[in-house]
Every structure is written in structure tokens, then in C-alpha cells.
Amino acid sequence: MLTCQGVTEKRNERRRRSDGERTRAAILEAAARFATLEGIGGLTIGRLADYAGMSKSSLFSAFGSKEELQLATIEEANAIFDREVVAPALEIGTPLERLRALCEGFLAHVERYVFPGGCFFASTVAEIDTRPGVVRERVTSAVADWFGLLEQQIRSAQKDGQLDTGEDATQLAFEVHALLLLANAQFVISGGDPAPLDRARRGIEQRLDLAGAAPGVSRRRAASR
Amino acid sequence: MLTCQGVTEKRNERRRRSDGERTRAAILEAAARFATLEGIGGLTIGRLADYAGMSKSSLFSAFGSKEELQLATIEEANAIFDREVVAPALEIGTPLERLRALCEGFLAHVERYVFPGGCFFASTVAEIDTRPGVVRERVTSAVADWFGLLEQQIRSAQKDGQLDTGEDATQLAFEVHALLLLANAQFVISGGDPAPLDRARRGIEQRLDLAGAAPGVSRRRAASR
Numbered sequence: 175m176l177t178c179q180g181v182t183e184k185r186n187e188r189r190r191r192s193d194g195e196r197t198r199a200a201i202l203e204a205a206a207r208f209a210t211l212e213g214i215g216g217l218t219i220g221r222l223a224d225y226a227g228m229s230k231s232s233l234f235s236a237f238g239s240k241e242e243l244q245l246a247t248i249e250e251a252n253a254i255f256d257r258e259v260v261a262p263a264l265e266i267g268t269p270l271e272r273l274r275a276l277c278e279g280f281l282a283h284v285e286r287y288v289f290p291g292g293c294f295f296a297s298t299v300a301e302i303d304t305r306p307g308v309v310r311e312r313v314t315s316a317v318a319d320w321f322g323l324l325e326q327q328i329r330s331a332q333k334d335g336q337l338d339t340g341e342d343a344t345q346l347a348f349e350v351h352a353l354l355l356l357a358n359a360q361f362v363i364s365g366g367d368p369a370p371l372d373r374a375r376r377g378i379e380q381r382l383d384l385a386g387a388a389p390g391v392s393r394r395r396a397a398s399r
Numbered sequence: 400m401l402t403c404q405g406v407t408e409k410r411n412e413r414r415r416r417s418d419g420e421r422t423r424a425a426i427l428e429a430a431a432r433f434a435t436l437e438g439i440g441g442l443t444i445g446r447l448a449d450y451a452g453m454s455k456s457s458l459f460s461a462f463g464s465k466e467e468l469q470l471a472t473i474e475e476a477n478a479i480f481d482r483e484v485v486a487p488a489l490e491i492g493t494p495l496e497r498l499r500a501l502c503e504g505f506l507a508h509v510e511r512y513v514f515p516g517g518c519f520f521a522s523t524v525a526e527i528d529t530r531p532g533v534v535r536e537r538v539t540s541a542v543a544d545w546f547g548l549l550e551q552q553i554r555s556a557q558k559d560g561q562l563d564t565g566e567d568a569t570q571l572a573f574e575v576h577a578l579l580l581l582a583n584a585q586f587v588i589s590g591g592d593p594a595p596l597d598r599a600r601r602g603i604e605q606r607l608d609l610a611g612a613a614p615g616v617s618r619r620r621a622a623s624r
Contacts, residue, residue: 211529213438291529300525303588304436304516314588348581348598355584356577363528363539373573384609 198236201226202250205243209251210291214244214298214309241309248312251294255316258283260323269330270337270382274390276324277354277378281371284358292362295320296355324350331387338386346385353377423461426451427475430468434476435516439469439523439534466534473537476519480541483508485548494555495562495607499615501549502579502603506596509583517587520545521580549575556612563611571610578602 204226209217218240223230237243259282263275284292291297295317302310325347331337337346357374361367379390429451434442443465448455462468484507488500509517516522520542527535550572556562562571582599586592604615 213440213526215438297525297528299588300522300584301438303522303584317588345598345601348595349578349602352577352581352599352602353574356573356580359525359528359580363524363542370573373570374577376570377574377577380609384605 199250201228201233201236202247203254205247206251206254206294207290209244209247210289210294210297213301214247214313215301215305217244217247219243244309245312248298248309248316251289251298252316254288255283255294258288268336269327269334270387271390273324273327273331273350274378274382276327277350278375280354281357281374284361285368285371292358293355296358321347321351336387337382341385346381349381350378353381424475426453426458426461427472428479430472431476431479431519432515434469434472435514435519435522438526439472439538440526440530442469442472444468469534470537473523473534473541476514476523477541479513480508480519483513493561494552494559495612496615498549498552498556498575499603499607501552502575503600505579506582506599509586510593510596517583518580521583546572546576561612562607566610571606574606575603578606 201222205217205222208222208225212221219233219237220230222228222243223233233243237246259276259279263272263279266272266275280293283289289297295313298313299317302313325343328337328341328343328346332339332341332343353374357370360370364370383389426447430442430447433447433450437446444458444462445455447453447468448458458468462471484501484504488497488504491497491500505518508514514522520538523538524542527538550568553562553566553568553571557564557566557568578599582595585595589595608614
């Protein structure tokens with residue numbers, strides 16, 4: 175049985191832990207933002223300490239090594255992407271609209287600078303594509319998950335009769351993914367020109383139309399421009 | 400009038416200069432290859448000396464600064480890309496076939512590892528997209544030239560009646576460029592899987608077909624697979 179003292183200690187412990195967790199998440203969010211500007215290879219404990227205005231020693235005690243910090247940052251970036259892009263789209267009822275919501279969610283997260291250097295994974299994968307190791311594995315597996323998610327919606331939409339069954343789902347996912355990535359790259363390099371985002375929207379809707387999709391909300395919006 | 404001595408000196412000077420130029424080109428080619436593996440930011444005189452097996456002092460005397468080396472490397476990469484991809488395509492007579500040859504030339508230069516880390520400019524632009532300066536300017540201007548080249552062939556093909564005049568040339572160039580870039584990225588990250596290159600070929604031919612193009616050689620090849 176807990177004494178009053180015991181209850182207070184438990185509460186403090188809970189508060190401490192959750193404060194600690196919040197701090198850790200805030201540090202990692204800063205780390206993920208930093209990595210889209212300076213590269214995940216540039217993400218060292220020393221440079222993050224400068225960027226986030228923290229002491230090196232507290233970051234060392236939290237992460238221990240550069241690789242540990244990089245991996246934790248990737249997990250945090252994944253959680254942010256999931257919260258901002260994936261989870262809201264997956265709440266939608268039909269696979270074709272889920273597919274559209276994933277695309278629009280991706281473009282919208284670029285447009286509102288969730289990460290200052292554009293999509294975290296696009297930025298990171300280009301950097302570490304020729305450097306084997308656990309960091310590359312984790313990043314490529316996150317990108318593969320995203321690609322699989324697009325493909326899955328396409329296959330479900332085919333089963334539901336929303337897209338032609340004659341379409342190669344991997345090919346269609348490749349084309350959609352390609353448009354999203356170029357939109358991201360051109361948006362970042364141009365310093366925020368929204369035109370490439372609209373080009374991706376138009377290209378995706380046209381491609382879905384070719385695959386037998388009925389017009390979606392975003393297509394009607396693009397057509398009215 | 401030149402004496403025999405004078406003629407010999409002139410010849411030696413010419414040979415020296417051309418040896419020097421050849422050496423410089425060989426160093427810069429190594430630098431361009433290195434940059435697609437380790438990043439243009441990682442291209443320092445010290446690291447290039449290790450990679451190319453040269454003395455730091457000789458590289459210092461040839462380039463002086465890291466930025467000078469980076470800019471010279473970009474020019475060399477541009478010259479290689481021009482020689483391997485652009486120039487052969489532009490020899491072709493009709494704009495639609497030139498467009499196809501530019502795309503196929505791009506995919507082929509990725510496939511035969513002209514640069515070990517894939518397209519030099521795709522690799523570099525992703526790295527320096529958030530870092531203003533003369534290196535970023537030079538790289539983005541090379542990418543813009545490529546994009547302009549695709550667009551120009553599309554407009555010429557429209558004038559020649561090979562593509563529908565109702566097509567938005569910039570939009571079509573965007574879609575073609577997107578497919579090429581994702582093919583490059585997936586080829587590199589997969590360690591040389593040719594499937595993404597074929598996906599880009601198929602996507603581009605399908606898109607050109609939608610834009611009213613008569614079937615091309617590469618499309619017939621893709622269809623027979």
C-alpha cells in the first residue's frame with residue numbers, strides 16, 4: 175500500500191519521466207529539422223547542441239553516439255510524417271480517396287515546411303544512398319513503407335473497382351511517387367515556389383484519370399484554376 | 400622567325416600544356432565521381448588527394464580553394480554529361496526522337512555508372528538545395544538547362560505536329576523529368592536494380608502516347624518485354 179509520501183514520489187516520477195520524454199522529443203524534432211538543412215551526416219552532437227542551444231554534455235548523456243542520435247532522429251521524423259501525412263489519410267473510407275489524401279498530405283506537409291529542407295526522407299535518402307550501414311537501412315525501409323502504402327491503396331482501389339485492374343500497381347505507384355518527389359525537390363530549391371506542387375497535383379490526377387478513376391476533389395480544384 | 404631551338408620549345412610547351420590539361424581533366428573526373436559518393440560538400444582538397452592518390456600540395460597549386468575545386472568539378476561533370484547524354488541526342492533529326500534520346504541517354508548513363516553515385520546533378524542538388532551560394536547557383540543552373548532542353552524538344556515537337564499543341568510543355572517536361580529522377584534514385588539505392596529504369600521508360604512512353612506521339616523505338620522494345 176502506498177503512503178502519501180509514496181504517492182507523491184510516484185507522481186513526481188511520472189512527471190519527471192514525461193518531462194524527460196517531452197524534452198527528448200523536442201530535441202529530436204530539432205534534430206530532424208536540422209538534418210533536412212545540413213544533412214544527416216552533418217548531424218553530430220556538437221552541431222545539434224549549437225543549433226538547439228543545449229549543452230553538449232546533456233546531449234551526450236541522452237544519445238551517447240552520433241549514430242544513436244541519427245537513428246533516434248529518423249524515428250522521430252517517421253513519427254512526425256506519420257502524424258502529419260499518413261494517419262489523417264488512412265482515416266478516409268475508400269482506397270482511392272486515401273491515395274489522393276496521401277498525395278495531398280505529402281504536398282501539404284512540404285508546402286507548410288514541416289521540415290525546413292522539404293521531405294525528411296527524400297533529403298536523407300539522397301545523401302546516404304551510397305553509404306551502406308544501419309542509418310541507410312532505416313531510411314530506405316521508411317521510404318519503402320511509404321511506397322508500399324501507395325501501392326496498397328492502388329491495389330485496394332482496383333479490388334473495389336475504383337481503378338482499372340489492368341493497371342500495374344507498382345508502375346502506377348512509381349509514377350505517383352516520382353511526381354511527389356520532384357515537386358518536393360523543386361519547391362525546396364526554388365525557395366518555396368508553389369508551381370511544382372500544382373504540377374504534381376495535375377500530373378497525378380491526370381494519371382489517375384488514365385487509370386480509370388472518377389474525378390476527385392483535388393482534380394476539380396486543379397481544373398478550376 | 401623561329402629557330403630550331405624555338406620550334407622545339409614551342410612543341411614542348413604545347414605538349415606540357417596539353418599534358419597539364421589532360422591531368423587536370425582526369426583529376427576533375429575523379430572529383431566528380433567522388434562527389435556522387437561522398438557529396439560535393441565532402442569534396443575537399445585533402446580528401447580528393449587521398450581518393451585520387453595525389454599529393455595535397457599539387458592539388459592546392461592547381462585549385463587553391465575548396466570552392467574553386469567544387470566549381471571546376473561541376474564544370475567537368477557538365478562536360479561529361481554533355482558528351483555522354485546531350486550531344487549524341489541533339490544530333491538526331493526530329494524533336495520527338497531527340498526528346499526520347501535525351502531520356503534514354505540519361506537512363507543509360509545511370510545504368511552504365513558514368514558516375515558511381517548516379518546522376519551527378521541529382522546527387523548534388525539534393526545536397527546543396529538549402530545552402531545558398533555560388534556552388535548552388537551553378538548546380539541549379541545546370542539542372543535548369545536540362546529541364547529547358549526537355550521543354551524545348553517538346554515545344555519543337557508540338558510545332559512539327561509530333562505532339563498535341565494542347566499539351567502544357569512545362570507540365571509534360573516536369574512529368575518526364577520526375578520519372579527520370581526517380582529511376583536514378585531507385586537504381587542507386589538498390590545497388591543497380593534495372594527495374595526502375597524500365598519503369599521510367601514505360602511511364603515516359605505512356606505519357607508521350609497520351610500527348611499524341613506516334614510509338615517510338617524504345618516503346619516497341621518495352622512492349623515486347
